Amino acid sequence: MPFVIRQFHNDQTLGEKLHTLRKEARLTLSELSEMTKIQKSYLKAFETNAFHKLPDPIYARNYLKTLARTLGGEEAYYIDQFEQERGTCDVVNKHQTPRQxxxxxxxxxxxxxxxxxxxxxxxxxxxxxxxxxxxxxxSPPHLSISSPSDGFLTTDATVLVKGKTDKGASIKINGQNVLLAQDGTFEKEIALERGVNVLQIEGAKRYSHLIKEYRRVIFDNGKTIGLTPKNFSPTF
CATH class of the missing domain: 1.20.5 (Single alpha-helices involved in coiled-coils or other helix-helix interfaces)
Known part of the structure; x- marks a missing residue:
């Protein structure tokens, strides 16, 4: 078929232009399909702008080129409009419809x-x-002291410190290491001095901060301290 340049309205879609070309060529879809070896469903998809029904773009472009040549149209012109209407064109002419x-x-x-x-x-x-x-x-381990209570008063020279901490922690009482049971409980007897004794219980895990608890224990054995030296006789 000889090459022909036709004038179309700018608002016509690709499908409308292809439909016009086919009608001018007096061809049915079936006849055009036989001539181009393009499935009739694809030809109908082109004319109705149902581009989602077409195969992959690389095949659709080849079909459109064959269709344009058969109907006497310019391949580049129809490919350009196809790209724009389909939404895959990178550059859109200002006189044409913006791409989708x-x-x-x-x-x-x-x-x-x-x-x-x-x-x-x-x-x-x-x-x-x-x-x-x-x-x-x-984070420091949990530390609870069950005995003695703070301010505990005793007449014994020792006091039993009992408590519990997390497994894997270490405990010191006034700098002395304390052995822990498997469940984290501990107890240790601490010697006292007369008067107020401050017990410092420290707990820590590897790389953790220290946690400290304090207990004040008062040891009073009931004996008074003589303030007057032996054989001292005051002179009046």
Missing amino acids: RTRKASLFVTSRFAQICLFVLLIGTFISYIGFQVKTII
Whole structure:
């Protein structure tokens, strides 16, 4: 078929232009399909602008070139309009309809956004986990003293200190190491001096901060302290 340049209205779609060319050539869809070896459903999709029913773009462009040659149209002209209406053209002429965003591009942007959000979420979760682990490591162990109570008064020269802490912790009472039971309980007898004794109980885990508890124990054996030297006779 000889090459012919036809004038179309600027507001006509690609499908309308192809339909006009086919009607001018006095061809039915079936006849055109037989001539071009293009499926009738694809020809109908071109004429109705149902581009989503076409095969992959690389095949659709080849079909359109064959269709344009058969109907006497300029291949580049129809390919350009196809790209614009389908939404895959990078440059749009100011006198032509602006390109449409394809669903594929929209899905790609959405997918990228979702990936970025997921990455940020994973980083945030990882940082939170590391922070939690560091806090767990440096946090002092739990320490409770069951006896003696603060301000405890005794007439004995020793006092039994009892308490409980976390497994794996270490305990010191006035600098003395204390042996822990498997469940974290401990007890140790501490010698007292007359008067007020301050007991400092320290607990710690490896790399953790210290935790300290204090107990004041008063040792009074009931004996008075003589203030007058022996054989001292006051002179009046």
